Amino acid sequence: MDTIQKAYKFRLYPNKEQQVLIAKTIGSCRYVYNYFLNQWNETYESTGKGLSYGKCSKALPGLKQGLDWLQEVDSTALQTALKHLDDGYKRFFKGLNDRPRFKNKRNPVQSYTSKYTNNNIRIQGKRVRLPKLGFVKIKLSKTLRGRIISATVRSTSSKRYYVALLVEEPKPQAFDRTGSHVGIDMGLKDLMVLSNGDTLPNIKSYQSLESKLAKAQRSLSRKEYGSANYHKAKIKVARIHERIADIRLDYLHKVTSALVKNHDFIAIEDLNVEAMLKDKYLAKSVGDVSLSKLVELLVYKAEWYDRKLVKVNRHFPSSQLCSACGYKNSKVKNLAVRKWTCPYCQTRHDRDLNASINILKEGERIHLRSTVGTTGVA
Numbered sequence: 001m002d003t004i005q006k007a008y009k010f011r012l013y014p015n016k017e018q019q020v021l022i023a024k025t026i027g028s029c030r031y032v033y034n035y036f037l038n039q040w041n042e043t044y045e046s047t048g049k050g051l052s053y054g055k056c057s058k059a060l061p062g063l064k065q066g067l068d069w070l071q072e073v074d075s076t077a078l079q080t081a082l083k084h085l086d087d088g089y090k091r092f093f094k095g096l097n098d099r100p101r102f103k104n105k106r107n108p109v110q111s112y113t114s115k116y117t118n119n120n121i122r123i124q125g126k127r128v129r130l131p132k133l134g135f136v137k138i139k140l141s142k143t144l145r146g147r148i149i150s151a152t153v154r155s156t157s158s159k160r161y162y163v164a165l166l167v168e169e170p171k172p173q174a175f176d177r178t179g180s181h182v183g184i185d186m187g188l189k190d191l192m193v194l195s196n197g198d199t200l201p202n203i204k205s206y207q208s209l210e211s212k213l214a215k216a217q218r219s220l221s222r223k224e225y226g227s228a229n230y231h232k233a234k235i236k237v238a239r240i241h242e243r244i245a246d247i248r249l250d251y252l253h254k255v256t257s258a259l260v261k262n263h264d265f266i267a268i269e270d271l272n273v274e275a276m277l278k279d280k281y282l283a284k285s286v287g288d289v290s291l292s293k294l295v296e297l298l299v300y301k302a303e304w305y306d307r308k309l310v311k312v313n314r315h316f317p318s319s320q321l322c323s324a325c326g327y328k329n330s331k332v333k334n335l336a337v338r339k340w341t342c343p344y345c346q347t348r349h350d351r352d353l354n355a356s357i358n359i360l361k362e363g364e365r366i367h368l369r370s371t372v373g374t375t376g377v378a
C-alpha cells in the first residue's frame with residue numbers, strides 16, 4: 001500500500017525539570033553538530049572530500065566518553081544532528097546550498113529530533129512519551145492514524161514548546177479528476193496569478209497584528225537591556241511574530257489545498273528562492289509570502305492526491321513571451337512594466353496573467369515530451 005509521511009504539530013507543556021532536559025538536549029545536539037562540522041570542514045579543506053554520517057556516528061561514542069553530560073540526553077537526537085550535518089554537506093556538494101554553518105544559541109527556533117525505536121515515542125491519554133523526558137503534557141488537537149517515525153521537540157523565543165510527530169500513514173484517496181489545467185505565476189504584487197484569470201492576493205488578515213507588533217517593538221526598545229521587563233517585552237514581541245507566522249502558514253495550506261483539489265495539472269516556475277532572497281529588491285516580498293514554503297506544500301500535496309505538478313525552468317522567459325503569438329518582447333524584462341501590447345499581434349497583456357499562461361503552455365509541453373519519451377513513440 002502507498003504511504004505518505006505527514007507531520008503533526010502539537011503544543012507541549014513540559015514541567016520545569018523537562019524544560020531543563022529539553023534545553024540540555026538542544027545544547028548537546030548543537031555541540032555534536034558543531035564538533036563534527038569542524039572535523040568535516042578540516043577534512044574538506046585538506047582533501048576536497050567530506051566525511052560521512054557513518055564515520056561521524058562511529059566516532060560519537062568516543063566523544064561521549066569524555067563528556068558525561070552528552071550521556072544524559074537522548075542518543076537518537078545526537079544521531080539526527082549528525083544526519084542533518086550529512087544532509088547539509090550533501091546539498092552543498094550538489095550545489096544547492098552554501099556550506100553548512102555552525103549552529104548558535106541565538107537562533108529563534110531551537111529543536112532536536114528523536115527517532116522512534118521500541119515504542120519510545122507514543123501518545124497515551126493527554127500525554128506524549130518522549131525519550132529521556134518521559135510523559136509530557138500535550139494539547140492533542142488531531143488524531144494520529146499511523147506509525148510514528150520521529151518526534152521533533154522545539155522551543156521558541158516566546159518560551160513555548162511544540163512537538164512535531166512525523167507519522168507514516170496510508171496515502172489519502174486521490175481527488176476526482178476535474179479536467180482543469182492551470183499555470184501559476186508566483187510573485188510579488190499578488191501571491192499568485194493563475195492562467196484562468198484568478199488572482200490570489202497576499203494575506204492581509206494579519207495587518208492588525210502588524211500594528212500590535214510595532215507597538216510591542218517600541219515598548220521593548222524603551223526597556224533597560226537585560227532587565228526583567230526587557231525579557232517580558234521580548235517574549236511579547238516573539239509571540240506576535242509567531243502568531244503572524246501561524247496565520248501565514250494556515251493561509252498557504254488553504255490556498256495550496258484548493259489548488260490541488262481544483263486542478264489535475266499544475267505548472268509552476270522552478271524559482272530559485274535563495275537567489276531571490278539575496279536580491280535586495282525581491283527579498284522583502286519573497287520573505288513575506290514564504291514562496292519556498294508555498295512550493296514545498298504544493299509539491300507534496302500534488303503527490304498525495306495524484307495531481308501532476310510540473311516545474312518550468314527558471315530561465316524560461318515566461319513574462320517576455322506573448323502568450324497569443326509567441327513573440328518575445330525583451331522590454332517586458334523590466335519589472336515595472338505591468339501591462340503591455342504585443343508589437344507583433346497587438347494583443348494587450350497583463351504581465352502576470354500572460355506569464356501564467358506561458359507557464360501552463362511550457363509545463364504542458366514538458367509533460368507531453370516526457371510522456372512521449374516513456375511510451376517510446378519516435
Ligand SMILES: [Zn+2]
Pocket residue numbers: 322323324325326327342343344345346347
Ligand atoms: Zn503577440
